[in-house]
Amino acid sequence: MPFCDFEEKKAYQKVWWTSHPSYDRERIAKTKVKVLTHYCGGKPHCVCNGEDCCHSGPCEITDIRVLTIDHINDGGTKQRKELNASGSLFYRWLVKNNYPEGFQVLCYNCNIVKFARDRQNVRRHREPTK
Numbered sequence: 001m002p003f004c005d006f007e008e009k010k011a012y013q014k015v016w017w018t019s020h021p022s023y024d025r026e027r028i029a030k031t032k033v034k035v036l037t038h039y040c041g042g043k044p045h046c047v048c049n050g051e052d053c054c055h056s057g058p059c060e061i062t063d064i065r066v067l068t069i070d071h072i073n074d075g076g077t078k079q080r081k082e083l084n085a086s087g088s089l090f091y092r093w094l095v096k097n098n099y100p101e102g103f104q105v106l107c108y109n110c111n112i113v114k115f116a117r118d119r120q121n122v123r124r125h126r127e128p129t130k
Contacts, residue, residue: 061107
């Protein structure tokens with residue numbers, strides 16, 4: 001249904017999304033599973049091997065609710081700002097761009113530990129301010 005008036009389109013969309021609340025959640029969940037499955041090469045799981053992490057040995061997390069995409073070589077904040085996309089929009093960007101390299105699946109705990117470790121390393125190597 002084409003709309004000439006922006007306000008009319010906006011009103012229609014508000015009514016449609018209100019009457020279909022689960023549609024977007026289902027679509028987002030399917031996209032997330034698709035992306036995680038691709039980057040794991042099969043069943044979604046945390047790929048952390050336990051090196052410099054909060055556990056020893058490989059991480060056993062497979063719960064989709066706590067799995068996330070991690071930039072292997074950091075730079076996630078910069079990329080999110082450039083793309084103006086995070087969360088579900090970022091998952092859609094990954095699919096649309098044919099799953100670019102440089103990403104891995106981590107659980108939130110391993111991702112936060114990696115972030116904290118990298119942040120500490122940056123602080124250690126930063127020159128003292130005068």
